[in-house]
Amino acid sequence: MSLFSKFLKLSGRPLTSRRIHSTTDPEGSSRRAWALIGRPLRWIYWLPLGLGFTQYFYTLKTVRGRSMQPTLNPDTSSWDDIVIFDRYSINSGQPIRKGDIVALRDPINSRKMLVKRVVAVAGDIVKTLPPYPDAEVFIPEGHVWVEGDEPFRTLDSNKFGPVPLALLDSKLMYIVWPLDRIGPLRPPISPVSKRGASRDFRWYSDMAAFEREQRRQSRVTTRSTTTSHS
Numbered sequence: 001m002s003l004f005s006k007f008l009k010l011s012g013r014p015l016t017s018r019r020i021h022s023t024t025d026p027e028g029s030s031r032r033a034w035a036l037i038g039r040p041l042r043w044i045y046w047l048p049l050g051l052g053f054t055q056y057f058y059t060l061k062t063v064r065g066r067s068m069q070p071t072l073n074p075d076t077s078s079w080d081d082i083v084i085f086d087r088y089s090i091n092s093g094q095p096i097r098k099g100d101i102v103a104l105r106d107p108i109n110s111r112k113m114l115v116k117r118v119v120a121v122a123g124d125i126v127k128t129l130p131p132y133p134d135a136e137v138f139i140p141e142g143h144v145w146v147e148g149d150e151p152f153r154t155l156d157s158n159k160f161g162p163v164p165l166a167l168l169d170s171k172l173m174y175i176v177w178p179l180d181r182i183g184p185l186r187p188p189i190s191p192v193s194k195r196g197a198s199r200d201f202r203w204y205s206d207m208a209a210f211e212r213e214q215r216r217q218s219r220v221t222t223r224s225t226t227t228s229h230s
Helices: 003-011 017-022 026-056 201-218 223-229
Strands: 058-062 082-086 101-105 113-121 125-127 136-138 143-147 168-177
Touching: 058 168, 113 125
Parallel strands: none
Antiparallel strands: 058 082, 082 168, 101 113, 101 168, 113 143, 125 136
16 A cells, blocks of 8 residues: 555545545536626616616706806805706606706707706796897797806806707706705795894895895796786
8 A cells, every 4th residue: 555545544535535626516606607797787787777767857967167156056065066857857848937947958069068047938028138139038939048047157048049948958856965955946035034033144145046036037027917918
């Protein structure tokens, strides 16, 4: 008996044990291979659903610039607002209302997206602001008039006129960032202060937004008003 055989006999280990452990398990290999392949396959399966959801229902957008201050990106915030835009209401043909904040294709540069407020809809007459050449504009069917909340820092209908509804992409629904401003957009209302309470910065900001909205509305002759005067 060779020295190697005596060693194996003393150790009590069969000669074939090393061979058994060195062979691979075909079933285990196939499971590992399927795990590696299945992960990207799951991404491929869900990717069209995610793309379809953001294309036709809701999408997140980061709003940049100062044209919608103080409603969006106020000076008191060091962050750009991240908001949810509703594409379903636009794609399904739901009516656009005055006061809605919408994302739209820039009529001058179609590669850019703008975020503006709808000031007037079809049938309304709006008193324009510089640099628009006409003092008043009648909004034709299938169009809206959009403006930024900050009139001195905005490219809007006072530059390019009424906007076709076909250029509208989505409607702003909800602010998700920054966290201190999280929540749905609400129409400006006159702030109420308790008797004896001091008026803080928030009160003056809300009052400024309310007065700005009142000035916007005063420049628009609505469809019902036009009808009653005719």
